[in-house]
Amino acid sequence: MIIINTQFKKGVLELLVMLMVENEDKYGYELVEEVSKIVDVNEGTIYPILKRLTNENYFETYLKESTEGPPRKYYHLTVLGKERKDKLLGEWIKFNENVSKFIKECEHNE
Amino acid sequence: MIIINTQFKKGVLELLVMLMVENEDKYGYELVEEVSKIVDVNEGTIYPILKRLTNENYFETYLKESTEGPPRKYYHLTVLGKERKDKLLGEWIKFNENVSKFIKECEHNE
DNA sequence: CCTAGTACTATGCATTGTCAAGTACTAAAT
DNA sequence: ATTTAGTACTTGACAATGCATAGTACTAGG
Numbered sequence: 001m002i003i004i005n006t007q008f009k010k011g012v013l014e015l016l017v018m019l020m021v022e023n024e025d026k027y028g029y030e031l032v033e034e035v036s037k038i039v040d041v042n043e044g045t046i047y048p049i050l051k052r053l054t055n056e057n058y059f060e061t062y063l064k065e066s067t068e069g070p071p072r073k074y075y076h077l078t079v080l081g082k083e084r085k086d087k088l089l090g091e092w093i094k095f096n097e098n099v100s101k102f103i104k105e106c107e108h109n110e
Numbered sequence: 111m112i113i114i115n116t117q118f119k120k121g122v123l124e125l126l127v128m129l130m131v132e133n134e135d136k137y138g139y140e141l142v143e144e145v146s147k148i149v150d151v152n153e154g155t156i157y158p159i160l161k162r163l164t165n166e167n168y169f170e171t172y173l174k175e176s177t178e179g180p181p182r183k184y185y186h187l188t189v190l191g192k193e194r195k196d197k198l199l200g201e202w203i204k205f206n207e208n209v210s211k212f213i214k215e216c217e218h219n220e
Numbered sequence: 221c222c223t224a225g226t227a228c229t230a231t232g233c234a235t236t237g238t239c240a241a242g243t244a245c246t247a248a249a250t
Numbered sequence: 251a252t253t254t255a256g257t258a259c260t261t262g263a264c265a266a267t268g269c270a271t272a273g274t275a276c277t278a279g280g
Binding site for chain 1: 117124129202203
């Protein structure tokens with residue numbers, strides 16, 4: 001998919017990553033691949049998000065060796081992170097409802 | 111509504127503004143108020159968008175006197191602007207479908 | 221004449237995604 | 251044995267866009 005507006009992703013990627021890590025600890029490369037299935041994205045975008053969220057205490061990390069390459073850094077959602085995720089998710093859903101409702105109204109007027 | 115993630119708006123405001131101008135020419139202040147009904151936003155955000163979209167030939171403008179204050183600058187969507195709007199709208203809908211689908215899947219897993 | 225409401229402009233800043241390059245490990249192919 | 255591909259993480263310069271604040275200026279009503 002050719003993307004003319006990369007801006008749509010802003011903030012949403014952070015939410016997606018937190019949702020992915022919520023149920024199960026994940027490592028960075030894995031997250032890059034999973035997010036890519038939903039939205040076109042590259043490594044240089046995801047790793048900085050992981051770093052930022054770790055610095056802000058939303059994630060905890062630990063290393064684990066891999067038989068397929070260098071060690072993997074796993075991310076685990078903290079209690080603080082879960083709170084943040086809940087807030088973001090609620091906000092996204094509300095935001096999206098408002099925007100989608102407006103778009104539907106516009107389509108009706110045509 | 112207290113907004114923790116202002117990033118969600120990125121790119122979407124541009125789309126909202128174009129959708130609003132599509133059916134009827136509108137002036138800036140009017141657009142600020144209309145967008146505010148959907149998403150919390152301030153003047154300093156909308157006017158630069160209008161300027162940018164005009165510079166990029168998506169909007170044409172003309173002035174009209176007002177009995178309620180200084181003259182109003184009206185924005186009209188050009189053919190190029192309509193194309194841009196269609197592309198952005200399609201992209202937003204697709205993007206949103208993907209994200210919403212993923213979020214629903216996450217909610218199922220809980 | 222002062223204030224509130226209308227209407228537009230400009231500037232410096234913060235946030236976050238992109239691109240590109242670099243490091244390094246493992247396994248399979250040449 | 252060396253090269254190549256796939257895995258895995260890091261970093262830094264850059265671009266896009268929204269925010270906050272301040273400023274200009276017009277009209278109408280108290």
